[in-house]
Amino acid sequence: MRALPQPGEIGIFDRSHYEDVLIARVRGLAPRRRIGHRYGQINRFEKSLVEDGVTVVKVFLHLSYEEQRARLLERLDNPDKHWKFNPGDIEERALWTSYRRAYEIALERCSTDEAPWYLVPADRKWYRNWAISKLLLEHLEALDPKYPPGDFDVEECRARLLAT
Numbered sequence: 212m213r214a215l216p217q218p219g220e221i222g223i224f225d226r227s228h229y230e231d232v233l234i235a236r237v238r239g240l241a242p243r244r245r246i247g248h249r250y251g252q253i254n255r256f257e258k259s260l261v262e263d264g265v266t267v268v269k270v271f272l273h274l275s276y277e278e279q280r281a282r283l284l285e286r287l288d289n290p291d292k293h294w295k296f297n298p299g300d301i302e303e304r305a306l307w308t309s310y311r312r313a314y315e316i317a318l319e320r321c322s323t324d325e326a327p328w329y330l331v332p333a334d335r336k337w338y339r340n341w342a343i344s345k346l347l348l349e350h351l352e353a354l355d356p357k358y359p360p361g362d363f364d365v366e367e368c369r370a371r372l373l374a375t
Contacts, residue, residue, distance in 0.1 A: 257326040272333035
């Protein structure tokens, strides 16, 4: 809650509260019952955001197994990308099937009318970028954002400024 954007702001989160139902499920860090309960908590939280006027746009970037391997190899082969590489990624990649199932369950249980998931193929960055841009543009146009009105007398300020 503390990290949420204030009214009029836009925030971007990377998985945030979904880690509880992904890593915990795959790594067996919590009992299945607690993980099952967490889906409901996530849905109630997102529903409360929507009820408070927040637009929630959840995008799942689907990267194929082959493309993930290619990107990890690129990070190893290019010294400028070493900062992006984590040796732990190799261990996590070995659990691909388990992560895939955990994501499928999370997407099924947490795609609601209030906060649906949007699945975007991400192997081709140009397409990923276009799809996300289009999706965000549609949501921004629906919001029809406006600059806040000034809380001062425009004509009085104009007259004062011209008098200087």
